Amino acid sequence: MNRTVARLSAQALFGSRRGIVLMLIPGALLVLSVIVRVLTDAEIGLEVAVGLGFTLALPLVALLAATAVLGPEIDDGSVVYLLSKPVSRHVIAVSKYAAAWAATMVLGALPLLLSGLVLDPSEMGQAVALGVGAAVAGTAYCALFIGLAALTRHAVVIGLLFTLLWEGALGGVFGGVKWVSIGPWGREVASWVSPLVDPVGLGVTYALVATILVTVASVWFTGDRLRSFTLRGDE
Amino acid sequence: MSVLSLDQTSRWYGNVVAVNGVSMTVRPGVTGLLGPNGAGKTTLIALMSGFLSPSAGAVTLDGVALWRHTDAYRSIGLVPERELSFGYLTGRQFVLANAELHGLDDPGAATERALEVVEMTEPAARRIGTYSKGMRQRVKLASALVHDPSVLLLDEPFNGVDPRQRLHLMSLLRRMGSDGRTVLFSSHILEEVEQVARQIEVVVSGRHAASGDFGQIRRLMTDRPVQYVVVADDDRRLATALIAEPSVVAVSLRSDGGVDVSVSDFGSFAVRLPLVARRHGIRILELTPTDESLESVFAYLVGGDR
Amino acid sequence: MTDPSAATPAGGSVIHDLGYRPYTGPRLGAGAIARALTLTGFRNAFGLGRSGKSKVLPFVLLALNLMPAVIVGGVLAFAGLDELPIGYAEYASTTQVLVGIFVAAQAPVLFSRDLRHGTISLYLARPLRSSAYALSRWTSLLGATLVFLLLPILILYVVALLGELDVSEQTREAGIAVGLAVLLALSLAGLAGLIASWSTRRGFAVVATIALLVIANGIVTAVQGISSEEGRSEVGEVAGLFSPYSLYRGLMGAWTGADVPTPPTSTGMELAYVAVFVGLSAACLAALVWRYRRVATA
Numbered sequence: 001m002n003r004t005v006a007r008l009s010a011q012a013l014f015g016s017r018r019g020i021v022l023m024l025i026p027g028a029l030l031v032l033s034v035i036v037r038v039l040t041d042a043e044i045g046l047e048v049a050v051g052l053g054f055t056l057a058l059p060l061v062a063l064l065a066a067t068a069v070l071g072p073e074i075d076d077g078s079v080v081y082l083l084s085k086p087v088s089r090h091v092i093a094v095s096k097y098a099a100a101w102a103a104t105m106v107l108g109a110l111p112l113l114l115s116g117l118v119l120d121p122s123e124m125g126q127a128v129a130l131g132v133g134a135a136v137a138g139t140a141y142c143a144l145f146i147g148l149a150a151l152t153r154h155a156v157v158i159g160l161l162f163t164l165l166w167e168g169a170l171g172g173v174f175g176g177v178k179w180v181s182i183g184p185w186g187r188e189v190a191s192w193v194s195p196l197v198d199p200v201g202l203g204v205t206y207a208l209v210a211t212i213l214v215t216v217a218s219v220w221f222t223g224d225r226l227r228s229f230t231l232r233g234d235e
Numbered sequence: 236m237s238v239l240s241l242d243q244t245s246r247w248y249g250n251v252v253a254v255n256g257v258s259m260t261v262r263p264g265v266t267g268l269l270g271p272n273g274a275g276k277t278t279l280i281a282l283m284s285g286f287l288s289p290s291a292g293a294v295t296l297d298g299v300a301l302w303r304h305t306d307a308y309r310s311i312g313l314v315p316e317r318e319l320s321f322g323y324l325t326g327r328q329f330v331l332a333n334a335e336l337h338g339l340d341d342p343g344a345a346t347e348r349a350l351e352v353v354e355m356t357e358p359a360a361r362r363i364g365t366y367s368k369g370m371r372q373r374v375k376l377a378s379a380l381v382h383d384p385s386v387l388l389l390d391e392p393f394n395g396v397d398p399r400q401r402l403h404l405m406s407l408l409r410r411m412g413s414d415g416r417t418v419l420f421s422s423h424i425l426e427e428v429e430q431v432a433r434q435i436e437v438v439v440s441g442r443h444a445a446s447g448d449f450g451q452i453r454r455l456m457t458d459r460p461v462q463y464v465v466v467a468d469d470d471r472r473l474a475t476a477l478i479a480e481p482s483v484v485a486v487s488l489r490s491d492g493g494v495d496v497s498v499s500d501f502g503s504f505a506v507r508l509p510l511v512a513r514r515h516g517i518r519i520l521e522l523t524p525t526d527e528s529l530e531s532v533f534a535y536l537v538g539g540d541r
Numbered sequence: 542m543t544d545p546s547a548a549t550p551a552g553g554s555v556i557h558d559l560g561y562r563p564y565t566g567p568r569l570g571a572g573a574i575a576r577a578l579t580l581t582g583f584r585n586a587f588g589l590g591r592s593g594k595s596k597v598l599p600f601v602l603l604a605l606n607l608m609p610a611v612i613v614g615g616v617l618a619f620a621g622l623d624e625l626p627i628g629y630a631e632y633a634s635t636t637q638v639l640v641g642i643f644v645a646a647q648a649p650v651l652f653s654r655d656l657r658h659g660t661i662s663l664y665l666a667r668p669l670r671s672s673a674y675a676l677s678r679w680t681s682l683l684g685a686t687l688v689f690l691l692l693p694i695l696i697l698y699v700v701a702l703l704g705e706l707d708v709s710e711q712t713r714e715a716g717i718a719v720g721l722a723v724l725l726a727l728s729l730a731g732l733a734g735l736i737a738s739w740s741t742r743r744g745f746a747v748v749a750t751i752a753l754l755v756i757a758n759g760i761v762t763a764v765q766g767i768s769s770e771e772g773r774s775e776v777g778e779v780a781g782l783f784s785p786y787s788l789y790r791g792l793m794g795a796w797t798g799a800d801v802p803t804p805p806t807s808t809g810m811e812l813a814y815v816a817v818f819v820g821l822s823a824a825c826l827a828a829l830v831w832r833y834r835r836v837a838t839a
Contacts, residue, residue, distance in 0.1 A: 002336070003335075004332050004335040004336050005336070007332075008321075008324075008332055011323060011324070012323070015323040018742075018745055021745075021748070021749050021752065024752075025752060025756065028756055028760065031760075032760045032763060032764075035760075035764060036763065036764070036767055039764070039767050039768060039771065039773070039776065048763040048766060048767060049763065051763075052756075052759040052760065052763055056755055056756055056759050057756065060748065060751075060752050060755075060756070063748060064745075064748050064752075067744050067748070068745075071744055072320070072742065072744075073320075076317065076318070076320050077315070077317040078317060078318075078319065078320045078321065080286070080313070080315050080317065081315075081319075081321075081333065081378065082336065083286070084284065084286075084308050084311070084313045085305075085308050085333070085336040085337055086305050086306050086307075086308045086309050086337065086338065087305065087336055088305060089305070154598065155744070156743075156744040156747050156748055157598060157642065157646050157747060160642055160645075160747070160748070160751055161642065164638045164641075164642070164751075164755065165605075165638055165639070165642075168638065169638055227303060229286065230281060230286055230287050231277065231280065231281035231284065231286040231287065231315060231390075
């Protein structure tokens with residue numbers, strides 16, 4: 001892990017308009033939680049707010065963070081300044097991932113924990129479970145999206161299609177999708193931490209192993225793609 | 236001593252051959268890589284900086300292959316053509332980050348040294364987003380110099396830089412070369428290369444067209460007549476006398492004085508001219524070769540009319 | 542030296558000047574310029590007139606959007622149903638993710654690219670006012686979105702007619718769906734265009750637009766779901782004003798009787814929905830024109 005690369009990536013993340021939108025998403029989630037708490041009792045509210053946070057806010061934050069940390073630099077070629085140094089490509093990939101991961105944890109997973117607390121202050125364990133589940137899912141999301149960003153310029157749209165179409169729409173229709181979707185893995189871990197969260201039916205071992213596999217494979221892939229980066233002129 | 240060497244190097248993308256069997260050795264001093272747009276200059280620099288693997292042949296630095304050899308970057312400084320887009324960092328922060336990434340013992344001191352060399356110490360506190368093009372080039376150069384590399388590769392460093400800063404950059408490069416570093420820069424503007432590098436490598440359509448001192452290259456082009464301008468006190472009589480010489484191919488009178496002479500064998504011309512002048516009592520005032528410039532060499536190599 | 546098309550004078554010789562000559566003939570007005578720009582923009586939204594790679598995304602999305610319609614048609618034919626399994630208006634509500642991604646992904650093609658690379662100055666250097674440019678681009682995006690939304694309605698309509706369903710009823714339902722689609726397209730084009738012209742980085746504009754649409758929709762749906770369960774549906778009705786998708790759903794529920802959480806129940810509320818729908822589009826369009834006027838005078 002190279003601190004300089006991580007620091008540069010963090011600066012790129014928060015130093016622009018992207019940073020504002022990045023903060024608005026968890027903000028919206030918390031606002032919703034407060035509204036829901038005011039309107040109704042805990043049970044329904046929790047499901048709804050968690051559904052929104054888990055299936056929408058968390059992956060969107062991960063997508064924004066991951067594509068901000070790698071996409072623009074590869075696009076305009078300025079990643080060459082990082083690559084023309086005696087630093088291993090995999091170390092660069094891991095450092096960038098670390099910056100995006102930190103942002104995802106703070107702006108994606110933490111708000112879910114807070115929103116759980118807002119909606120049901122009596123059940124601390126439940127909120128923590130949500131936070132942990134979101135952390136697990138966020139880790140995998142962030143890794144997958146950074147791998148996408150290293151692969152193609154259209155990482156954002158593909159990531160959106162994955163989240164909204166595959167995990168969202170199709171996941172609602174076909175039960176089998178949950179084995180290959182990151183959101184359900186996170187939820188399974190959450191239900192293992194606290195029985196108050198409904199399990200998804202995957203088994204926590206599968207969920208954890210799948211998360212670790214996806215994370216490691218994606219970050220390794222990113223490092224590998226960085227090794228094949230080519231210098232291009234102004235064409 | 237750092238020597239970059241390409242040995243029968245080729246690079247192709249499917250059916251398109253970007254670099255075709257190029258063999259060249261880049262030694263300490265300033266070398267100009269010259270060629271028209273699309274000739275493969277950026278591809279060559281990418282090969283020499285380890286960002287591209289050769290499809291055939293070998294690219295080595297002091298005998299070690301460069302592709303995927305990350306440690307080589309300790310001795311290579313690269314100034315790419317692409318614009319610096321870290322607009323939110325100040326110049327100093329950017330160079331400092333580069334110094335840290337090189338793992339230098341004292342990045343702060345190295346940063347200040349590099350900034351001083353490119354004369355950017357004052358503006359370094361401002362954000363890069365506020366810099367002019369020339370200032371960005373200098374910051375790029377500082378970031379490439381911060382680890383004191385023995386090889387410096389610059390891709391079109393004078394692009395879009397204003398004349399004053401260009402002069403500054405040129406003198407900087409000359410100084411680097413005389414310091415013993417291996418400096419290679421690419422350009423398609425002949426005047427720049429002429430003023431900074433005596434040693435040139437010319438690439439045309441991916442092939443290595445010529446290499447060496449451009450004055451000597453000119454003299455190697457023996458199948459083309461050499462042009463001179465001779466100004467004498469009696470141009471017409473000189474012209475009449477010269478056309479009788481076997482080494483002279485053509486003469487023509489210039490409207491503003493002087494005679495344009497086309498010579499096929501400049502060796503014997505150099506001997507015959509004073510003799511002819513003395514015999515006819517003509518005083519020679521000026522003798523200038525008109526096409527020993529890089530431009531004519533280049534036009535010849537590129538034009539393909541050989 | 543004379544113009545090459547001039548005739549040779551009788552009994553004389555002439556040399557014609559073949560050098561550069563400026564165009565001195567009649568020129569079409571600003572209206573024609575705007576029309577041409579709109580047509581080009583419309584084609585560019587689908588990647589036509591650009592490189593092959595830019596066609597992939599819009600056509601993939603379009604195909605994904607039409608596929609269910611085709612499948613529904615097949616089901617109708619083979620199962621011999623006597624009414625469409627999915628209503629015309631409901632279709633767009635179900636596939637709202639796809640139209641959202643389409644609009645979010647193609648708006649940067651029309652708005653961000655010129656601003657980012659500075660070619661906007663080439664456009665504005667012509668006798669084309671900045672407001673005309675903004676309107677023309679918005680119209681292109683609107684047209685593309687309408688194609689996206691109306692094609693499935695058309696397919697379902699044709700299939701319904703071929704399946705010998707009641708013509709007048711189908712036409713009425715399709716007509717309502719077309720009206721709703723127009724309202725939705727207006728607001729989506731406005732929002733996406735505004736965000737794309739404000740943020741010049743493509744990826745960022747896409748995520749920002751989608752985030753806005755989807756999260757607003759999610760929040761509103763959540764609030765509506767809760768309020769309907771709690772029996773306080775007025776809250777749900779008001780909440781429905783805060784997202785294009787929920788506005789669409791609300792009006793759909795009111796005008797076609799589809800099953801929707803908290804549709805507007807009074808005429809006043811319905812009018813409010815329509816007003817907000819149109820007002821949102823108008824506001825976005827005005828902001829867009831204002832933005833380009835700023836760009837032109839900057």
